Amino acid sequence: MSHDDYPTDDPAVVTCGLPYANGDLHIGHLRTYVSGDVFARALRKLGQQTAFVSGSDMHGTPVAVNAEKEGVTPEEFALRHHEKYEATFPKFNVEFDNYGHTHDETNTELTTDIVRTLDEKGYVYEKEIKVAWDPIEDDPLPDRYVEGTCPYCGATARGDECDEGCGRHLEPGEIENPTSIRTGNPAEYREREHKFFRVSDLQEYLQEFIDRLEGTDNAKNQPREWIEGELQDWCITRDLDWGIDYPNGEDDLVLYVWVDAPIEYVSSTKQYTERVGSDTYDWEQVWKDEGDIVHVIGRDIIQHHTIFWPAMLHVAEYEEPRAVVASGFVNLNGEAFSTSRNRAVWADEYLDEGFHPDLVRYYLTTTGGIERDVNFSWDRFQERVNGELVGTVGNFAYRSLLFAARNFDGTPDTDVSDEVEHRIESAVDDFAAAVNDYSLKRIGEAATALAAFGNEYIQRNEPWKLTDEDPERAAQVIRDCVQIAKALAVVFAPVVPGKADDLWSHLGESGSVHDADIQAALEAPPASFDEPSELFEKIEDERVEDLNEKLQASIEAATSDEDEAEDEDMSDEFEPIADDRIGFEEFKDLDLRVGRIETADPIEGADDLVRLEVDIGVETRQIVAGIKQLHDVDELPGTKIIVVANLEKAELFGTESNGMLLAAGDQADLLTTHGDAEPGTKVQ
Numbered sequence: 001m002s003h004d005d006y007p008t009d010d011p012a013v014v015t016c017g018l019p020y021a022n023g024d025l026h027i028g029h030l031r032t033y034v035s036g037d038v039f040a041r042a043l044r045k046l047g048q049q050t051a052f053v054s055g056s057d058m059h060g061t062p063v064a065v066n067a068e069k070e071g072v073t074p075e076e077f078a079l080r081h082h083e084k085y086e087a088t089f090p091k092f093n094v095e096f097d098n099y100g101h102t103h104d105e106t107n108t109e110l111t112t113d114i115v116r117t118l119d120e121k122g123y124v125y126e127k128e129i130k131v132a133w134d135p136i137e138d139d140p141l142p143d144r145y146v147e148g149t150c151p152y153c154g155a156t157a158r159g160d161e162c163d164e165g166c167g168r169h170l171e172p173g174e175i176e177n178p179t180s181i182r183t184g185n186p187a188e189y190r191e192r193e194h195k196f197f198r199v200s201d202l203q204e205y206l207q208e209f210i211d212r213l214e215g216t217d218n219a220k221n222q223p224r225e226w227i228e229g230e231l232q233d234w235c236i237t238r239d240l241d242w243g244i245d246y247p248n249g250e251d252d253l254v255l256y257v258w259v260d261a262p263i264e265y266v267s268s269t270k271q272y273t274e275r276v277g278s279d280t281y282d283w284e285q286v287w288k289d290e291g292d293i294v295h296v297i298g299r300d301i302i303q304h305h306t307i308f309w310p311a312m313l314h315v316a317e318y319e320e321p322r323a324v325v326a327s328g329f330v331n332l333n334g335e336a337f338s339t340s341r342n343r344a345v346w347a348d349e350y351l352d353e354g355f356h357p358d359l360v361r362y363y364l365t366t367t368g369g370i371e372r373d374v375n376f377s378w379d380r381f382q383e384r385v386n387g388e389l390v391g392t393v394g395n396f397a398y399r400s401l402l403f404a405a406r407n408f409d410g411t412p413d414t415d416v417s418d419e420v421e422h423r424i425e426s427a428v429d430d431f432a433a434a435v436n437d438y439s440l441k442r443i444g445e446a447a448t449a450l451a452a453f454g455n456e457y458i459q460r461n462e463p464w465k466l467t468d469e470d471p472e473r474a475a476q477v478i479r480d481c482v483q484i485a486k487a488l489a490v491v492f493a494p495v496v497p498g499k500a501d502d503l504w505s506h507l508g509e510s511g512s513v514h515d516a517d518i519q520a521a522l523e524a525p526p527a528s529f530d531e532p533s534e535l536f537e538k539i540e541d542e543r544v545e546d547l548n549e550k551l552q553a554s555i556e557a558a559t560s561d562e563d564e565a566e567d568e569d570m571s572d573e574f575e576p577i578a579d580d581r582i583g584f585e586e587f588k589d590l591d592l593r594v595g596r597i598e599t600a601d602p603i604e605g606a607d608d609l610v611r612l613e614v615d616i617g618v619e620t621r622q623i624v625a626g627i628k629q630l631h632d633v634d635e636l637p638g639t640k641i642i643v644v645a646n647l648e649k650a651e652l653f654g655t656e657s658n659g660m661l662l663a664a665g666d667q668a669d670l671l672t673t674h675g676d677a678e679p680g681t682k683v684q
């Protein structure tokens with residue numbers, strides 16, 4: 001089954017992965033929300049009825065852990081962050097039709113109802129499982145209360161997710177070498193009775209679902225292997241006080257946070273209907289009958305949205321998602337954002353600097369394809385704002401409308417030329433095609449390319465030379481430019497909603513550009529308007545220097561705090577040196593060689609893994625390494641590394657790894673040589 005192109009006659013709902021009510025937002029977090037907002041606005045522009053919803057994720061262990069640290073209740077802690085998020089999103093022109101939270105009544109009721117249905121239909125069973133337990137404190141350690149080793153890839157992992165390795169969801173009891181994050185005590189496994197959702201029965205359905213699913217390639221490809229492999233049943237309860245109680249449960253079990261979190265998408269849509277009335281928007285039609293459901297998420301939660309979530313919806317007889325759009329992460333100056341190291345540009349900080357929200361929206365939406373990681377730096381930000389927004393878009397709009405206002409008091413009284421009409425039509429087509437391909441970057445480019453055309457058109461026709469020589473021709477050229485400016489406001493509106501509204505009012509239009517559909521791009525602007533103001537402001541070099549200094553200072557301040565803390569308690573930062581000494585003979589068993597990376601390719605569907613061809617002198621080896629997030633893959637070839645050449649072969653994500661490279665620390669700082677040791681040289 002293939003879907004009809006957007007806009008369809010059905011209502012659509014666009015959702016954003018729920019922010020976890022657990023900390024402050026930085027601009028890296030904003031990517032998902034801005035992307036969702038852009039897509040929802042773009043669908044509406046095409047004329048599709050669209051609701052845009054999300055809510056805060058209040059439950060789960062991180063909230064419980066952090067509330068405990070602060071000495072407040074989890075509810076108090078989570079609500080505080082929820083309110084902060086709710087206030088922050090609109091400041092970035094991210095305007096949800098409804099923004100709820102998972103602990104409210106609507107979601108509690110709907111979750112209870114859906115889980116009851118799963119149970120009644122025979123999809124839930126009880127099983128004794130091993131649960132991590134702190135033997136000294138006599139406390140259960142669900143999910144993120146425990147850390148250990150991923151049984152699939154060997155990376156350090158959290159109790160519920162291999163977040164630094166293969167990205168898999170981990171079931172309770174799976175993690176090896178469990179340790180309590182509350183006390184640092186080695187944990188033990190105890191037998192406990194838990195509820196399981198029979199996902200394994202839904203393999204056939206999920207296979208068909210994934211074939212139908214639209215969205216980004218990562219969201220369609222990554223789950224295939226999991227679905228086609230051995231699908232595991234899913235433990236849906238936890239030994240925890242904070243959460244939604246298991247329905248009819250006498251036991252002290254709550255639902256796993258990933259059960260009630262996605263249900264908030266439905267609850268939030270329902271609350272929207274309750275507010276506007278079902279004549280305006282019918283949540284039941286979209287979720288239970290026919291609707292286009294589009295989930296915009298970060299790529300770390302693909303598995304939840306393409307396996308567990310559609311499985312639940314299917315059994316509970318709800319509509320399945322039409323598309324999952326999974327975005328890459330945002331890096332800062334080439335490195336991951338780090339909240340603890342204050343390596344971040346905070347959402348509040350950005351606004352306090354007085355930057356318009358649309359600038360960062362433009363940056364996040366159009367810097368790379370949505371699947372790619374985006375690097376943010378103030379230098380690049382300046383470059384793109386000054387070049388594309390000020391130089392191309394702003395420049396075109398300002399010079400055209402100023403010329404029109406001064407010479408014609410507004411729109412010249414003549415028709416648009418065929419050339420310009422066709423050019424606008426093709427921008428409208430590009431826009432619609434980009435929406436149907438879930439390409440936010442191309443939505444933005446449809447607008448900037450139109451502005452670039454406008455600049456070229458005005459330059460080519462030089463209307464300033466024509467006002468005396470050929471006033472009729474001058475009127476024609478300016479009429480065309482005013483139309484391009486209007487089309488620009490319409491096409492650019494989803495990406496830069498505030499600035500597009502400014503341009504709309506410069507054109508003398510009444511109301512908001514967001515109430516106009518895409519066809520307005522070809523409709524005549526008002527006959528008269530005043531001289532415009534500049535749409536965008538240039539960012540000066542000194543400003544960027546200043547911003548870079550501030551960022552550096554805040555990172556250094558955080559690092560020196562950390563150093564002080566380190567002096568007090570080194571053991572927090574570094575593992576103690578191993579007690580057991582090994583003999584030289586044992587060391588000699590390791591065959592370490594100098595290698596040179598020949599090629600490096602990201603492994604499709606795996607978040608971190610790169611496939612390397614490494615020249616180790618005697619032969620060229622294929623090695624798989626979990627370094628994709630930490631290194632620019634294109635820059636790896638030519639790098640000299642140290643390889644464990646006699647390690648047993650392993651298979652990672654279906655790819656054979658014949659050896660292992662050595663790297664230090666969480667940032668995978670690659671070991672290398674500093675002289676001219678050739679590939680193949682033994683390390684001793």
Ligand SMILES: [Zn+2]
Pocket residue numbers: 150151152153154155157162165166167168
């Ligand atoms: Zn793993």
